[in-house]
Amino acid sequence: MPSSGRRKAGAIRRSFTGEDKMSAAAGVGRGDLGFDRCTDNQRRFRAMLALHLFNEDFADAPFTEHRLHSGRTFLSYSMTVSPRFDTLICIVPGALRNAVGRLLVPTPLVEDGLGIAGLRVEAAVDTSVYHLLHLPTGGRMVVTRQPTFLNVAEIGRRQPRHRRDGVGRFASADIPMTPAEYEAVGRVPTMGPGIERMLAAIVARLDVRDPNREWAMGSWWYDPLVRPLLRGARREGRRSLWGEGTDWELRWFGHPRIDDVIACLTSPLLGLPWATATQVSELAWAICGDGCRLTLVHGTA
Structure with a gap:
């Protein structure tokens, strides 16, 4: 370059x-x-x-x-x-x-x-x-x-x-x-190549934020944009990530908002160019690509 x-x-x-x-x-x-x-x-x-x-x-x-x-x-x-x-x-x-x-x-x-x-x-x-x-x-x-x-x-x-x-x-x-x-x-299950890339991408973007202040990751424990909590969310950062092969799920209560995670991973400048986001329920979205799916679930008990 x-x-x-x-x-x-x-x-x-x-x-x-x-x-x-x-x-x-x-x-x-x-x-x-x-x-x-x-x-x-x-x-x-x-x-x-x-x-x-x-x-x-x-x-x-x-x-x-x-x-x-x-x-x-x-x-x-x-x-x-x-x-x-x-x-x-x-x-x-x-x-x-x-x-x-x-x-x-x-x-x-x-x-x-x-x-x-x-x-x-x-x-x-x-x-x-x-x-x-x-x-x-x-x-x-x-x-x-x-x-x-x-x-x-x-x-x-x-x-x-x-x-x-x-x-x-x-x-x-x-x-x-x-x-x-x-x-x-x-004990770690197998990961499809797409899942490995998605999870690695999330780690690489732990604290990124949109320069236009539309979304922010906040290291998954705080909101740099100081917005009110959404319905069903909590301040504590309870999380669970597990799956098998090409199908995995990430659940969490607190920051960041699910819209922020989707915007980060699909951003034209910063995101994964092959990833797409589809809503699968009121509280869940699926990030898909490379033959794999990572389901994001936010604010559930």
Whole structure:
């Protein structure tokens, strides 16, 4: 992409994400905004991360029933999400250590479902950045206080001990998965390619908002547009995501509005170009494409 086109794409991306110029430019793809252009490992990781983020508090939520590992409270933190080709970057300006602790398995390892199964610290400086590696998929994630940060090699050269021990509190990348983690990963159903792309797309767009203030995702816990709650909605963010093969369902009570999710995923500039939305009931819509269907249900008991 010519530099002028890249600058324009970066400016458009910034208008949706709130990233700074450098971060937005680094994430722009070849001819697109870079939200969905990524490695296969990265796409699979984002889809699995969606499962860990979007399950909580429903009596029949699969991760509750089976005591699977969860990272749902990570969405309680204000953040800017910057998807890159081979990394998902989450910029969390405050309480960084607490935020990353919502995702990671503590050490010594425990077997009670804490942390996302197989997610490890590859390198870290606990006051500014954590580089994470998801062992089951090979996908990578960075949780950082600022958009500019040391990479893994730089941390290894400057602070070698942090590269090994994950700052002591969390499991590092050289610690293999436990039997409980293998069981948790094994319980994840098959995903059709379209479903994997949809779930990865939602994760990549956790905190985007329309520059014209018509819709906003708000990291699935608050409304940046400060609108009143709709009938049937609640402020708490109860969520459930599950399915099999080509047919999945995402249910939730609180933010964002279902219209916002549909507008985000089908936006001419930001959305999935192959996705279409169809209303299936008063409270449910189906996002379809690539031979798959993700049913969105909002505000149900």
